[in-house]
Amino acid sequence: MEISAFLLPKEEVAYISSSHSMLEAMEQLEKHSYTAIPIIDETGKYAGTLSEGDLLWKLKRTPGLTFEGMASVPVSTIQRHVLNESVYIRAEMEDMLTLAADQNFVPVVDQDGVFLGIIRRKDIIEYYTRNITD
Incomplete structure (x- = not known):
């Protein structure tokens, strides 16, 4: 299976x-009830992920x-x-699963x-639950 099967495309993702x-x-x-959100630079490239914690630390450390x-x-x-690492669209499933173990x-x-979109850990778990328990 290719990781693109799990892709939630950019058009459907808040960033x-x-x-x-x-x-x-x-x-x-707040609008999307997210705890973290991808950051895209001016050229459309993935630049990292911003979390609620990052915002709180900035508030705390900025008098x-x-x-x-x-x-x-x-x-x-x-x-x-x-650091939320990204994965190449043609990467092996194992590469994506390794990252998904530590990232939402x-x-x-x-x-x-x-940036093409995201793969949610939730979708991976649901897929494997359906296919392994059948």
Whole structure:
């Protein structure tokens, strides 16, 4: 089986641009009830994943930062504490499964690093549950 069978395409995934503000990121997380969201740079390449924890650490470590002030903090300046690795669309299933063991979702990229979508750990577990227990 190819990992593309598990792909939730970019068009169906919430993500943020590296130029978005901290406030915009927080609003996207809230809107979609996510705990983490992929970051895409201006060329469409996967640039990392921003988590709720990253936002909280930024708030804690920035004296005087207010809710309104978050609108002027670019996502690109926020330190990320967890590295969510991406997987190449033509990678082996084993590569994707190794990443999915430690990540809620695995970002999928093409040969140039352009973000194509994600593979959710939940979908992998559901697939294997259906096919192994039958």
